[in-house]
Amino acid sequence: MALKSYKPTSPARRGLILVDKSGLWKGKPVKKLVEGKRKTGGRNNKGHVTSRGIAGGHKQKYRLVDFKRRKFDVSATVERIEYDPNRTAFIALIKYDDGELSYIIAPQRLAVGDTVISGEKVDVKPGNAMKLSQMPIGTIIHNVEMKPGKGGQIARSAGAYVQIVGRDRGMVIVRLNSGEQRYIRSDCMGTVGAVSNPDNSNQNFGKAGRTRWKGRRPLTRGVAKNPVDHPHGGGEGRTSGGRHPVTPWGKPTKGARTRKNKQTDKMIIRSRHAKKKR
Known part of the structure; x- marks a missing residue:
């Protein structure tokens, strides 16, 4: 359509x-x-x-x-x-x-x-x-x-x-x-x-309210918070948040691998990360 x-x-x-x-x-x-x-x-x-x-x-x-x-x-x-x-x-x-x-x-x-x-x-x-x-x-x-x-x-x-x-x-x-x-x-x-x-994937919802209709609340970026609220918080001026992106609770995020199912490794011929390793 x-x-x-x-x-x-x-x-x-x-x-x-x-x-x-x-x-x-x-x-x-x-x-x-x-x-x-x-x-x-x-x-x-x-x-x-x-x-x-x-x-x-x-x-x-x-x-x-x-x-x-x-x-x-x-x-x-x-x-x-x-x-x-x-x-x-x-x-x-x-x-x-x-x-x-x-x-x-x-x-x-x-x-x-x-x-x-x-x-x-x-x-x-x-x-x-x-x-x-x-x-x-x-x-x-x-x-x-x-x-x-x-x-x-x-x-x-x-x-x-x-x-x-x-x-x-x-x-x-x-x-x-x-x-x-x-x-x-x-x-x-x-x-x-x-x-x-x-x-x-090509839709543009136009306003925040339409996303609220889907049941999603807005999330504040960690770099916009204070150090007490997020590991990325604080700093003078605009900062990127540090070397390794983490969640508010300190766990790695944004690309950190979380796959634990080693039993099916033999089923994977070529990993989706193969290009990134080169």
Whole structure:
């Protein structure tokens, strides 16, 4: 979908650029595919702030999206494309031939009336789901599983995709958007196509209030604080905050590596940091 700009009738409207959602469903979601969603405001059970920067936001309902796509060999028709406040991508309501309704992540070029199917041997077209072993090399896919039956975990955000680049030792080699190449078991599921709403990252919300509607509070930079409030605080005039960026509690941040899962190092062929090391 295209981006939409507005006439500068106010300072907030002057820079406002949003994704055009005129082609989406304008009604409410399917009631049986929706759950209630509570907001914590970043507070724990004692009322103390444990996650700063969270508060307010518009009331939301959680849509139950099928990330597993394990209903094999039953074709489904796309009833409508909907907005989902819980994710950057759009979702599609599909109706199986047996009458069951389900939500899936909508890929690009999927339209109302299209047919999608999940199975062992299905056509390689947007919205169809199959095991990675059945996909030809070079296929663009999204909603990729890392463990068989767990459901898609990789490439679910707006505009995201991974590409199958090879096969080896009964595994499939995929290249992620970050540049990382890794092995994934060939019996994991994936969905053909790139995720919808690729222009999501090009939006300009125009004013602070629109971010507050999303439930995010403003955060003050550490260098703008006093030494008692932040390790970057204090100093004469404008200072950059020191050599190593840290959080208010002294832990490294802004690029500091936090990955601890050494058990799956053997699955990574090329790290996303490979270019940075040279």
